[in-house]
Amino acid sequence: MKKPPRHWLMKTEPSVYSIDDLARDGRTAWEGVRNYQARNFMRDQMRPDDRVLIYHSNAAPPGVVGLARVCSAAYPDPTALDPASHYYDSRSRIDHPIWFLVDVCFEEKFSRLISLAEMRADSALTGMALLKKGQRLSVMPVAPAHFARIIELQS
DNA sequence: GCCAACGTTGGC
DNA sequence: GCCAACGTTGGC
DSSP states (O other), X not given: OOOOOOEEEEEEOTTTSOHHHHHHHSEEEOTTOOOHHHHHIXXXXXXTTOEEEEXXXXXXXXXXXXXXXXXXXXXXXXXXXXXXXXXXXXXXXXXXXXXXXXXEEEEEEEEEEEEHHXXXXXXXXXXXXXXXXXXXXXXXXXXXXXXXXXXXXXX
């Protein structure tokens, strides 16, 4: 049986929810993911204690800003059921949820941001899914060696 | 099932 | 603000 990946990257727009928000909250429900592939990673493969790189997208500059851990099993995203939510999806039902999430717990904020440009320029990160052209997934697995390399760049 | 139109993501 | 890339929708 295939061993599941245990290292991830999760994107967030800092104007919506930043690493500083996560540091303040300590723990948050990673709500609002509305892409099936990203959902499947959370629902089917993530486990508590999996490690997570937090990435700021739509930022200047975009890049990895810190570390977190998965700290719950997957469960239905309650915002999909809330008509007042920006993330509401009328197809989702209590007994037939469409969207899932996990809780994410803050671990550390990097001493400096590792920018997308720096990552692209680093030959040790060649092949990372994040760096592929047209890559838009907001939740994706990261190879352990790439995960370690990003931490090394930061320290 | 095909595929054009449309909406979204996200870098620049 | 622009636009490339991609996912989704819906007509046929």
